[in-house]
Amino acid sequence: MNIERTFDLLKKILEDSSDDLRRFFYEGVKRSYEKKDLTMIYHYISMLSPDYYGTDLFYTSDGYYKSYPNNPRISLPKPLEKAGTDLFEVIRSRKSRRRYSRKPLTLDEISTLLYYTVGITGRTWWGGPKRVYPSAGALQPVEAYLVALNIKDLSQGIYHYNPGEHVLERLKEGDYGKILEKIALDQEHVSEASANIILTIVYQRTASKYGLRAYKYALLDTGFAGQNIYLVAEALGLATVAVGAFYDKELCRLLEIDCEEEMPALIFPIGRRS
Ligand SMILES: Cc1cc2nc3c(=O)[nH]c(=O)nc-3n(C[C@H](O)[C@H](O)[C@H](O)COP(=O)(O)O)c2cc1C
Known part of the structure; x- marks a missing residue:
């Protein structure tokens, strides 16, 4: 969020x-100053109270999701409609899996993962999209990117997932596995995976309504979307883990996004279980 707007707010x-x-x-x-703990400042100024609830603020939206209309597009197959696995069983067996086989993922699997992570399921009463994940104010700040390393019928590269059209938009081609591993503090599971889904947050989408409360809400939204990746990977018999340890600035540079407007939140390496 623009700093002047933050301070005006x-x-x-x-x-x-x-x-x-x-x-x-x-x-x-x-107290925050005395404890030398900056997070407490945010903690306080983001609190709601009966005296303050931020709904009378400016309200803008950039249209609920990004798109790259001039980039090459790759259409995705329809996501699977049934997993054939019991939901309770999937929740029970979910765990972080960091070992992947070298066998490629398929486009069907990628399509299913992306759709059930941030896909659009319908319309709100005012015409905005509804998503597979719950979102504060239905403002949907979460974007998904794919770092393709070993996917059948998809060249290696970095893609943005456009949920409105259920297509991939290619940002650049190439093998970015080792670069991403370095960015993720040398975690090898990142480059050993067949793909990485990266979730980012377009903070202003949520801040346009909720002001300083938005940092909390946008991260919560991302947690819901992230759990979808875990559960869908589990239901498909694949392996994944949430990776929160990474150098933010370097990851923004890789995704060619402005770190002030869009912040990377989590990386999910995904592969077949080994
Ligand atoms: C916000 C967040 C960040 C995480 N970051 C990493 C990470 O950088 N590397 C990693 O290997 N696991 C990471 N994990 C996975 C946790 O280590 C894992 O969830 C935890 O050990 C519990 O294991 P379980 O997921 O199998 O239940 C992260 C999990 C969360 C929720």
Whole structure:
């Protein structure tokens, strides 16, 4: 979120607040300073209270998902409609799996994974998309990218998933496995996988309604989408793990995104179980 808007917002919150609430913010920031803990500042200013609920803020949306209309597109097959696995069993057996075989994934599997991670299932009453994951204000800040390493009928490269058209948009071709491994603090499972799905957050989509509360909401939204990857991979008999340890700036550079507008949240290496 643009810093001036953030501070304007903070000023507005403080001006509109009761004395009690102002004191509460002030005490929180002071304690944060005393403890030398910056996260507490955010913790305080993002709290809702009966005095402050951020719905009267500016409301803009960039259209719920990104698209790259000028990039080469690869259409995806229809996602599977049934997994043939019991949901409760999938939840029970889910675990982080970091060992992958060298056998390629198929486009059917990739299509199914991407669709059931962030895909569109219908329309809201005001005409916006509805997703497979719940989203604060239905603002849907999560974007999905695919780093293809070993997928049958798909060249190696980095792609953006366009959920509106259920297509991949190619950002660049090449083998980015080792580069991604380095970015992920040398975690080998990243380059040994056949693909990596990377979830990012377009923060402004949620902040346009929720202001400073959005950091919390957008990360929660991403957690819901991330759990979908775990469960779908499990249902398909594949292996995955959430990877949160990575160098943010380097990952933004790889995805060619602006780290201030869109933040990488999680990497999911995916492969066949070995
Ligand atoms: C936010 C988050 C970040 C994580 N980051 C990593 C990571 O960088 N590397 C890794 O191997 N596992 C990572 N994990 C996976 C955890 O280590 C794993 O979920 C935990 O050990 C529990 O095991 P389980 O998933 O099999 O239940 C992460 C999990 C979460 C939720």
